[in-house]
Amino acid sequence: MVCPDCFAGYEKPEVDPKGYVTTLHGLQTYVVEPEGEVKGIIVMVPDAFGWVFANNRALCDNYAKKSQCRVYLPDFMQDTPVSVTILPLLNNILRKNSWWNTLWKPLYVAQAIYGMAPFIYYNRFGSSWPIVKSFFTSLRTHEAASLPIGAAGFCWGGKHIFNLAHGHLAPNSKPLVDAVYTAHPSNLAIPAEIEKVVKPVSLAMGTQDFALSVEKTKEIEKVLKGIEEREGVESEVVFYEGAGHGFAVRADPGNKEVGRMAVAAEDQAVEWFRKCFAKVAY
Known part of the structure; x- marks a missing residue:
């Protein structure tokens, strides 16, 4: 199901990207390097506006600056994002x-x-998932063979994030991801895709998200807490009061309160990866 809110929102008026573009594992990729030692790698699986969207690149810049991680934003949509x-x-x-x-x-x-x-x-899931999975498999085999990997997904990307957390392994027997974060995911199969989670998950949700209701989000939270109690897989669900779908990426620049929540969601992701990466040793 497609919700109009999945494609609504605002583009940041002024963005000065800090990264560069290269081809990585067959995909054009926006790359941002942190200052100093690289503590891990974060890969963004974006919303429908894809890898060229200024807001997504700005978010990658902020992740790299705050987390000391290298950040990748690949063209998973292969030049077919929403304009x-x-x-x-x-x-x-x-x-x-x-x-x-x-x-x-x-x-x-x-x-x-x-x-x-x-x-x-x-960009139906059946078409996009093999592309996403292949990129993470190659990344784990090469650049991240000895570094932790985190995946951050938004809207369209959120479904891929939960599937990445199902414990898929690369040829070197290491997991494709060590931790995941998603804000306002869409098109989730609940509880089926949640029940298979075996990697730490952090979820940021607005209470006014019409693509995924508070009730459905609490169902997700209940399943994740059950997994945590049985298997010890950490999770967190953070609600942002009054925020709507897309707030973590496409917040109205004229709304200071929603802008504050967008920054808080950004910090939630950074702190989650920092916490989870500290427990990973390869």
Whole structure:
């Protein structure tokens, strides 16, 4: 199911990327190096706007600066992300306080559908999961053979994050990831995809997320806590009061409170990886 909130939000007005672009394991990849010794690797599995979206690159920059980790943002969508031109269209569709906007809404909807269709078609989980899994397998075999790996996923990327946490192994018998973090994931199979988790999971959710309700999130939390009690796999679920879907990446720059929560979610991810990586030794 596709929710309009998955494609709504705001692009940061001014972003000065700190990283560089290279080709890594067959995918174009945005890379950010930390200052000093590399403590681990964080891979972002992004929202529908993909690896070129300024907000996603800015988030990678912040992760690298705060965590002392190298950060990768690969083109998992292979040049089929949603265009940022969809953002104002979806914001207009979701806005309810203008008769003029209501008059034009059918046109906005048609343009949005046209813009989203290629992404939805080419990036179904059955098509994208092998690409994501292959990248992490190669990463573990090469650059991260002796470093911890964390995966951070948003919206579209969240489903991949939970699947990465299922304990898949690389050819060197090491796990593809050591810990995962996701904010406002979408299209999850609950509880099926949650019950298979064997790696530490941190989840950031807004209480006004219409793609994944508070009730469903609490169901996820209950399953994760059960796994923690039985298997000792750590987890955390943090609710952000009043935040909606996409707040950790596409927050309204004019809303200071939502902006504060976006930064808090960013810090949640960094602290989670720092905590989990400290327990990993290869």
